[in-house]
Amino acid sequence: MVRSLRWTVEDIEVMPQDGRLREIIDGELFVSTQPHLHHQIVSSRLIAALSQWNDTRTPRGAVANSPGLIFSRYDAVAPDIVWISHERLQRALDDRGHLRVAPELVVEVLSPGAENRHRDREAKLKLYSRDGVDEYWIVDWRERLVELFRRDRQQDVLQFVASLASRDTLESPHLPCFRFVVGRLFDGLPRTRKPAPYPDPSPDE
Numbered sequence: 001m002v003r004s005l006r007w008t009v010e011d012i013e014v015m016p017q018d019g020r021l022r023e024i025i026d027g028e029l030f031v032s033t034q035p036h037l038h039h040q041i042v043s044s045r046l047i048a049a050l051s052q053w054n055d056t057r058t059p060r061g062a063v064a065n066s067p068g069l070i071f072s073r074y075d076a077v078a079p080d081i082v083w084i085s086h087e088r089l090q091r092a093l094d095d096r097g098h099l100r101v102a103p104e105l106v107v108e109v110l111s112p113g114a115e116n117r118h119r120d121r122e123a124k125l126k127l128y129s130r131d132g133v134d135e136y137w138i139v140d141w142r143e144r145l146v147e148l149f150r151r152d153r154q155q156d157v158l159q160f161v162a163s164l165a166s167r168d169t170l171e172s173p174h175l176p177c178f179r180f181v182v183g184r185l186f187d188g189l190p191r192t193r194k195p196a197p198y199p200d201p202s203p204d205e
Contacts, residue, residue, distance in 0.1 A: 009076045021066075025123045027074040035111055042141045042185050043080050043109050050083055053178045061085040061104075068098035069106075071131045077124065080139075081107035083175070102132035104174045110140045125149065129158035134174050144186045146170060 006027025015022055021032040035043075043065070050063045063083050070076045084092060084103035092101035106128055108120045120138055128136050129151075136149040136158055144166050149158040150173075164170065166183030 006074055008073050009070060010073075012076060021078060023077040023119075025075055025077065025119070025127050028123070030115070030119050030123075032111065032116070035109070038141050038189050039109050039111060041189065042139055043107075045185050046107060046139070046180075047081055049180045049184075050081065050175075050178070053175065054083065059086075061087075062089055068096075069103070070094070070098050070100055071102070071127065075127055075131070077127065079106045079124075080109045081105075102128070102134075104134045105137070105172065106133050106135075107137045107139060110138055110142075112142070125158060133158065135172055137170075139185065141186060141189065144183070146182050146185075 007024045007029040008027070009024070011029075012022050012024065019034065023030045023032075047063055047065055054060050054063050061084050063081065066078045066080060067082055068076065068078055069082070082099070082103040083105040084099065084101075088101050088103065092099045092103075094100050108124060110116065110120055125136065129149075134151045138147040138149075139145075140147070146164045146168075148161040148164065150161045151157065152159045162168075164182045166181075166186065168182050170178070170180045170182055172178060
């Protein structure tokens with residue numbers, strides 16, 4: 001019987017440092033290149049908003065950009081943004097500074113391509129749901145939307161809550177008093193044109 005290959009954290013650690021992001025989810029390897037500039041702008045704006053909220057008066061926790069988040073030997077990812085409370089952070093870090101405990105909030109800014117959509121909307125959603133993330137936001141800067149998933153305490157899984165458009169406001173029970181108008185994430189970004197569909201072939205083709 002042929003055994004399927006499962007990638008591990010140890011495999012990633014010996015791979016070349018070539019600027020690519022390598023993540024594993026249930027032993028499956030995902031490789032990403034540097035994101036689009038608009039991806040980085042949106043991510044930076046949300047980090048700034050969360051940091052401003054977090055640092056008001058007494059800091060509530062920590063906001064981090066692309067931290068190493070390791071759930072197991074076969075599950076190691078680097079979300080675009082996380083917020084983790086001081087309570088969890090005290091027991092979250094390993095000796096190398098990687099998070100080993102699920103943050104309360106994880107945010108992924110969606111990159112183009114079917115593989116990226118599968119990774120963020122399916123594989124990572126299942127991973128974060130299984131391993132204790134309380135809230136998951138998927139930001140789609142092309143469609144100018146934010147999808148919210150929140151843990152259902154009865155079923156103990158992340159459930160879809162809402163898809164927020166530009167005039168809607170981002171809020172969370174895990175982030176008291178945090179309010180941010182979604183459209184501010186996309187201010188000044190040109191609207192992305194979807195590629196025209198290929199014409200149907202003629203009967204002679």
